[in-house]
Amino acid sequence: MKTYLVKVVIENKASARDPEGETILKDLLIKGGYDQIRVVRTAKLLKMWVDAETGEDAKEITSKLCDELRVYNPVAHTCSISLDGE
Amino acid sequence: MKVAVIQFPGSNCDLDTLHVLNDIMKIRADLVWHRCEDLSGYDGVVLPGGFSYGDRLRGGIIAAHSPIMREVKRMAKDGYPVLGICNGFQILVEAGLLSGALLRNSSLKFVCKWVNLSVVSLRSIFTNDLKRYSLLKMPIAHNEGRYFIEEGDLKELYDMDQIVLKYVDGDGRATDEANPNGSMDNIAGICNTEGNVLGLMPHPERASERILSPFGSDDGRSIFTSMIEYMRRR
Numbered sequence A: 001m002k003t004y005l006v007k008v009v010i011e012n013k014a015s016a017r018d019p020e021g022e023t024i025l026k027d028l029l030i031k032g033g034y035d036q037i038r039v040v041r042t043a044k045l046l047k048m049w050v051d052a053e054t055g056e057d058a059k060e061i062t063s064k065l066c067d068e069l070r071v072y073n074p075v076a077h078t079c080s081i082s083l084d085g086e
Numbered sequence B: 001m002k003v004a005v006i007q008f009p010g011s012n013c014d015l016d017t018l019h020v021l022n023d024i025m026k027i028r029a030d031l032v033w034h035r036c037e038d039l040s041g042y043d044g045v046v047l048p049g050g051f052s053y054g055d056r057l058r059g060g061i062i063a064a065h066s067p068i069m070r071e072v073k074r075m076a077k078d079g080y081p082v083l084g085i086c087n088g089f090q091i092l093v094e095a096g097l098l099s100g101a102l103l104r105n106s107s108l109k110f111v112c113k114w115v116n117l118s119v120v121s122l123r124s125i126f127t128n129d130l131k132r133y134s135l136l137k138m139p140i141a142h143n144e145g146r147y148f149i150e151e152g153d154l155k156e157l158y159d160m161d162q163i164v165l166k167y168v169d170g171d172g173r174a175t176d177e178a179n180p181n182g183s184m185d186n187i188a189g190i191c192n193t194e195g196n197v198l199g200l201m202p203h204p205e206r207a208s209e210r211i212l213s214p215f216g217s218d219d220g221r222s223i224f225t226s227m228i229e230y231m232r233r234r
Helices: A019-030 A055-068 B014-024 B068-077 B087-094 B151-159 B221-233
Strands: A002-012 A044-052 A077-083 B002-007 B028-033 B044-047 B082-085 B101-103 B111-119 B135-142 B146-148 B163-168 B187-191 B197-200
Touching (some): A055 A077, B002 B014, B014 B028, B087 B197, B146 B187, B163 B197
Parallel strands (some): B002 B028, B044 B082
Antiparallel strands (some): A002 A044
16 A cells, blocks of 8 residues: 555636636736737646556546545536646 | 425535524424435435535535435425535536536636526425516525536526526626526526425525525525425415
8 A cells, every 4th residue: 555646636627717717817927928828727736645556557546535524516517637647 | 384404514505594484484303414324204305505515526526425415315205395506506416306517707716796596487385485587685605506517408497497596797698797607607596397496506595584684584484385385275
């Protein structure tokens, strides 16, 4: 059994506006001269240290708890899960 | 006839709601701690406003897993009135009793002000004693009140007449200027398909006494009056 660092990223679906990302883009990046940047989307990152036999098992446990406990709201959010370093 | 007002860690409109039910509406209401697992004997339930669990992760999600919510779901299923105000609305959404999501306000600011609301549906048992398109004045105070739902599901809400309240201007028009938080279609409150579960961001309990309103109005009372009438008829 090892401890794996699993990262959970929760963000608004593309159909739900992200006013924080819009403000960062418009009022910080573009005004700061970085007009190559087209879109900014903010997200919430949860880092979970998970005891499991394999990295895949750690991801599976994390995915299950995110669905079961509604860590993200499937109506408005997408949720992506990855192992640290992936 | 009695109503349970649920207290979660971080609720802060529980005593206001209790006061309105007990002292203004003159019905018995009790505060019930969220770890309670039995609401038998109650005829209705209110999830009050506040910041349950400090809005950690997002408003309402942790409270939605409280032991009391099994009973709230049972009461909703059995046709009892279930009212969620502000954080209570967020909890109902996260518990799956109402559809959609409440996202951070589009202004990224906490918004605290009086708004005009139009009663766009009489389907809910909380508005069926009102006239369609009547205007109500109530205050809002929230950071995560931007109602969101996918377009297809929004159509279903319209088809099933579940959109109960909209933010409007003084003439009853749902304009962008009258929308305080960027809610889809100016939605301020929705009900379930049966009409016995209502969630709304505005605070009827803060608008139930003329002395508390800058307009001398007590429009919030109508929500509680309709709820009580329904409980009497049941």
